[in-house]
Amino acid sequence: MRDYLANGLAGRHTDLPETTAGTIRLDVTEDGWTDHWYLTIADQVVRVTRSADEAELVVQADREVFDELASGRARIAATLLRNDLTAQGRLPLLMSLRRLFPGPQDARHPRDVAREGGDRR
Template sequence: MTATSAFFEQLADVGHDPRLCKVRGTIRFDIREGDRVERWLLDIDHGRLRVTRSDAPAEAVITVTADVAEAMSRGEMNGLAGITRGEIMVDGNLALAMRVGRLFPVPPDSRQQAVSGRGE
């Protein structure tokens, strides 16, 4: 099992995340590896999470390579940094996509900066 699959399956098992209690919308993750595309659809309704494998339309579509998805799922990559570098493409509601970033593990260097108070 990949870190990406484990991440989405964990979200499905949790079923609710209070950090998203004010969020409502759908986000589809299109994860590309060569010619193959793996799709995960996340439906958020005031913190209630429903995860399916679907290519249904969504308010935001996040397109990444399998390597980037793995790094994000392991907490090795910051989503905003990935968007800035062009490694993460967002089509549709960018604000919604940014809010979903809260679900991913925080990169270790970000935790250190938060603890030390330095944002260098």
């Protein structure tokens, strides 16, 4: 998880809309401790720092949940609906955050499926 936050999230993300801008703080809890990761998003670029500063969106979950998100084994919306993850603040940023985490390993882009003629059963 730490490697993904420090290296995988930082940088340019062309799948983010160009108009997406804001700050997100990820509060990762484990064994009574909380790690704070601060994301700044602007112009399809994500900067990641370690900070507990106020943010437009604060997302809190156990380290296990963030590990599953970072590996593509879990989706943000599903963890939110199961109350495994909480979010406070500017919720549209939460939907932008989902674009920063990988999808399931066997996922395929809908355009690729269409080009291949779809799944004909």
